[in-house]
Amino acid sequence: MGTSSAAATASSAGGSPAVDTLALAISPCPNDTFAFHALIHGLVPAAPAVSTTFADIDVLNARAAQGLDDLVKVSYAALPWLLDKYSLLSAGSALGRGCGPLVLTAGRTDLRGASVVIPGTRTTAYLLFRLWAEKLGIGSIEVLPFDQIMPAVRDGRFDAGLVIHESRFTYPSYGLTAVADLGDWWEGHTGLPIPLGGILGRRGLDPAALSEMVRASVAAAFADRSASASFVIEHAQEMAPDVVNAHIELYVNDFSLDLGDEGMAAVGELLGRAVAAGLVPALPPGSLDTWPPRI
Known part of the structure; x- marks a missing residue:
């Protein structure tokens, strides 16, 4: 039933939903x-x-x-x-537009066989990554909370990281390089946000x-x-x-x-x-x- 304190019944007249x-x-x-x-x-x-x-x-x-x-x-x-x-x-x-996930490395450009750390297996970022990297022959995939991904790549724990949110603005301070912008890839292929x-x-x-x-x-x-x-x-x-x-x-x-x-x-x-x-x-x-x- 979840955490609401009242029955989750529909409000046929609109307005506020029927929960306390x-x-x-x-x-x-x-x-x-x-x-x-x-x-x-x-x-x-x-x-x-x-x-x-x-x-x-x-x-x-x-x-x-x-x-x-x-x-x-x-x-x-x-x-x-x-x-x-x-x-x-x-x-x-x-x-x-211009807000897609980035694939970051500490200098590596070839992702064949690379270990990649991602923010979640059911995230849009990872779905885009799988569509983009379908034929690249990526190695292992592991999950970390998104705020731990850049430090893990910087410290050499993984070859590449898939980042979201404010990481777009801060990754250079970790000494990392963007090897792919999945938002640009998506927009270029679909013309859609x-x-x-x-x-x-x-x-x-x-x-x-x-x-x-x-x-x-x-x-x-x-x-x-x-x-x-x-x-x-x-x-x-x-x-x-x-x-x-x-x-x-x-x-x-x-x-x-x-x-x-x-x-x-x-x-x-x-x-x-x-x-x-x-x-x-x-x-x-x-x-x-x-x-x-x-x-």
């Missing part, structure tokens, strides 16, 4: 804390109280697989395993009400960027302010307010390619039908 306390799970990264600050702090009208869990994306994907939360940030690559329990919401997503992460709402709750709450929270963040500043910094893992701001600018945008046709096309393209390559199961028919109409 909404169990939310997001990452501590600036894009999530910026976007969800208003919802977490009771600044979204008619929204219930929120109980928040902060976790690494691999942990968030695992929590969603267990159905632990009412509202949860996940990798788009994990959707095929989650849509029996959750609906994809139209607001809160992280999509964009890269679909990184989305927000899911528990089935049985009103997806329209959940989406509108998330949309209102994102809109509030854009309307007064200073309101969330101390909260974002508190969770930013000692990130420099300029990196925090760059992170938010890169990952919170119009797609965070509404996926729209282009956003949904990007999600469909990613999962369609993954299904064709045998990397994920096919989406059940109609599994995305319950998310609210696009604005």
